[in-house]
Amino acid sequence: MWKMEGRFLQFIAVLSGTLCAVSDGMHYAWTAPIIPILQRPDSPISITHRDVVWLESVYMIGGMAGIPFIIYSVDRFGRKATILIGTLQHIISWIMIAFAPSVEYFYVARFISGFAANVDFVAAPMYISEIADKKVRGFLGSSIYLMMLVGILIIYSVAPFVSIPLSSAVGCSFLIIELFIFPFMPESPYYHVSKGNTEAARKSLQKLRSTETNIDKELEEILTIVKRRQCEKRRYTDLVRMRNSRKAVLIVTTLNLAQHFSGYSVILMNLHSILNDAGSMLSSSNAAIIFSALMLVAAMFSSVLIDKAGRRVLLCGSSILTGFSILALAIYFAIKNSGHSVERYNWVPAASAMCYAVFFKCGMGLIPIVLTAELFPSSVKAMGMATASAMYSVSSVVSIYVYQFLSEMWGIHVPFFVFGIFCFLAALFTVLYIPETKGKTLGEIQILLNSKPCSNATNNIENKLDTPEYVNLLLQEMQVSKT
Template identity: 55%
Template sequence: MTVESVGALVKRTLPQIVAVLAGTLAAISDGMQYGWTAPVIPILLGPNSPVEVTPAQTEWLETLLMLGSFSGLSLTIFFVDRIGRKRSLLLSSFVTLLVWLVTALAPRVEYIFAARAFSGAAGNMAFVAAPMYVAEIADQKIRGFLSSIIYLMMLIGVLIIYSVAPFVPFYAHCVIGGALVSIELIVFPFMPESPYYLLYKNKPEEARKSLQWFRPNQNVEKELEDIKAAVQRQVTERGKPQDLIMVPSNRRAILIMAILNWAQHFSSISVLFMNMHVILEAAGSIYMANSIAAILFAVIMLVAASIASICIDKFGRRTLLILSSILTGLCLLVIAIYFTLKNMEYNVAAISWIPIVSVMLYACVFKLGLGMVPIVLTAELFPAKMKAMGMTIADGMYVTSSLLSLLIYQKLKDSYGMEYPFYIFSISCFFAALFTALFIPETKGKTLEEIQFILKGQKAPRKSVDSA
């Protein structure tokens, strides 16, 4: 692709880029919530804590975020189809704004408990509605890039909370998080709703205006007819919960997302995010302060994710997934072997740099594929009738696998040694690479309608303008 063609593509898709950026600003705030406990718990346990907190109470601060995500599953399914993708994102942002306000002013830790639970529910809704919205407005040539922006925003949030929270008054990071969602609440209402959703709700004229806004100076009639045909075909299919299992194409989609969401967390990402200080301390690494290591880890992830967002529409989903899974597995295998040698009382002082280097390499290779591609595929694989339910269940699997990975890590580490969970995480990555090679189709450059034919094992009747 030439420089001129890239420039022309950006100019042609600029309204889509603007809408996606406006609609995913709250993901920065969600990233701050996800990484919040690592820098904030030491503050809450310190002498200048704004509220009185016990060590036992701090353990609930991570758990309640996940439990809040679970509690929001049914509401997410209801809202994204009832009020739309756009309004669901705005509702999520409004709740998140209240969360930051309560957190900043909380007189007791119970208020923060409630805020964390509501934050989990709001984040769940955002991470379902945003990929749906993006996939349904995006030009197929940049759909992968636009779909990955939400993860880039989340990583920016993690970096912000790591870099800011330890060094400023407690309320300051809450002001930053609240300001971000406030900007989305001000700007995003001016963006159109997804034309896909509008046609799903039988609003053809509004869908035409929406598509014209996203495709300026283009004749949208052909694409509008393609979307209409796709929606009409998909909504005539059964849309009951059991159809995720009974319909072969839906079953294949939910299996793919179950394995990928499982693989993401069983590649140890949640474990490293929430226990990096403990892991590096156990490794005996003396080459970098833990706080600096955490910031560097987040920076490397953000850079790698940015590169992946550019490459995902060039090299394809499968290539990045396979390569990333293999390299991530190798990084974790090195960490496991190091801890094995250390626990066997070998002198590892001369190679104590290996764990921190492996962790930083992990940050790079994980986000090049395994940490980015699943969010893109989630929005591509489910048909219109099953999209809300399928994506929400996939998000539930994401939360479940996160909790299980943390539980397995703690149990094995405490009972047998630090190396055992990392051997399991490494094997999981290699399995993810094999599964991708054998079962996951390439969706690069395909319309949402064509992807459904691929999942059904059928050939699309004709090549059409992107209906997403």
């Protein structure tokens, strides 16, 4: 286990800065326990089936609408200020939900919360990757997903048993704590340097590296990276023009597709029906709590291992085991749909779903957001991470559509076979294309991405990464590499 010494403030900054992710997790899963309450005869606000569809989709629409703002805000106002803006937006959303006199207020609140959720996929990962020591960057970066899972677990555990205003107050309480602590945390040294305030960047590094007596080397690297960024004209075309950013786009796009085409959104939205097929003795509410708790425990376990075992090992192993879990579901439903009796095996869907919760969150559900924060070069990081956020939303919607279409045309087992195969393809992609970023600085990662996809060349680069002359030479080559 990595030592806390010298990294205590990093831990506090990340913990306080990601409390908004708890709120986002609660917003993300809010419809699952709340819609049944709103559909009751004694509901405080009556809703129709059309309202249900909009309550679920308007959150994603808000997320798409917020992408241009997040790109502008992280560079204009800073990572820290952007996170605080998102926190305030979440608070407004919870207040509107708590005192909503009609369903239209829910629409607006869900849109605002989706808009603010971009903080968890762009500003917060960027902030963490830029303040964290390279030895614990993976652990700290994974905290965003952990916080979101905590939020999902909380809303599943609280919302079915209390009033809507009270569950909203629970979500708002985490944000109030964040407003009391996070404003006192250091801003990213990268942002300070980008604004020409080198002294502020030095002070920020000194606070974040409290036991380090010499931060000049790291500050010099930051100055080099940011200077190169400022010399480059930032355009969306740079995401595909530069070799390193082009690789980053391909990796994060594939990983986002893999997340949702492993059946993540589909299983979350159809968990109750799967458990009913298993003849589970648990109520839907209790089953959802167990499922979300398993995801949280698995993600916590993975976050500890991510800086020890590495990103590639966890991602590859998770993809394979998740694929087997999905195929077990596919085989079960194929046998059932063929007319054969499956009474003796009606435990398979529940067991597969719970295994899925563990295996998915041990890698596929955690590592992509860490890699997204690490892989993009500084010059296009905001645009790259916003693009990744957009791909996350789009791939989620597409995977759900594919599931519904294939299920209606050929049966529920067909999309599960597709999802299982996609998991194995994700494992193959990880082995062949994704570089290991464990223990490397952001500058060193860009050198790896800018190298040709040859294992011997990559190994040679890794062996020379600690040579300052070699690093400076490759940084210069990266500046002119546009092919």
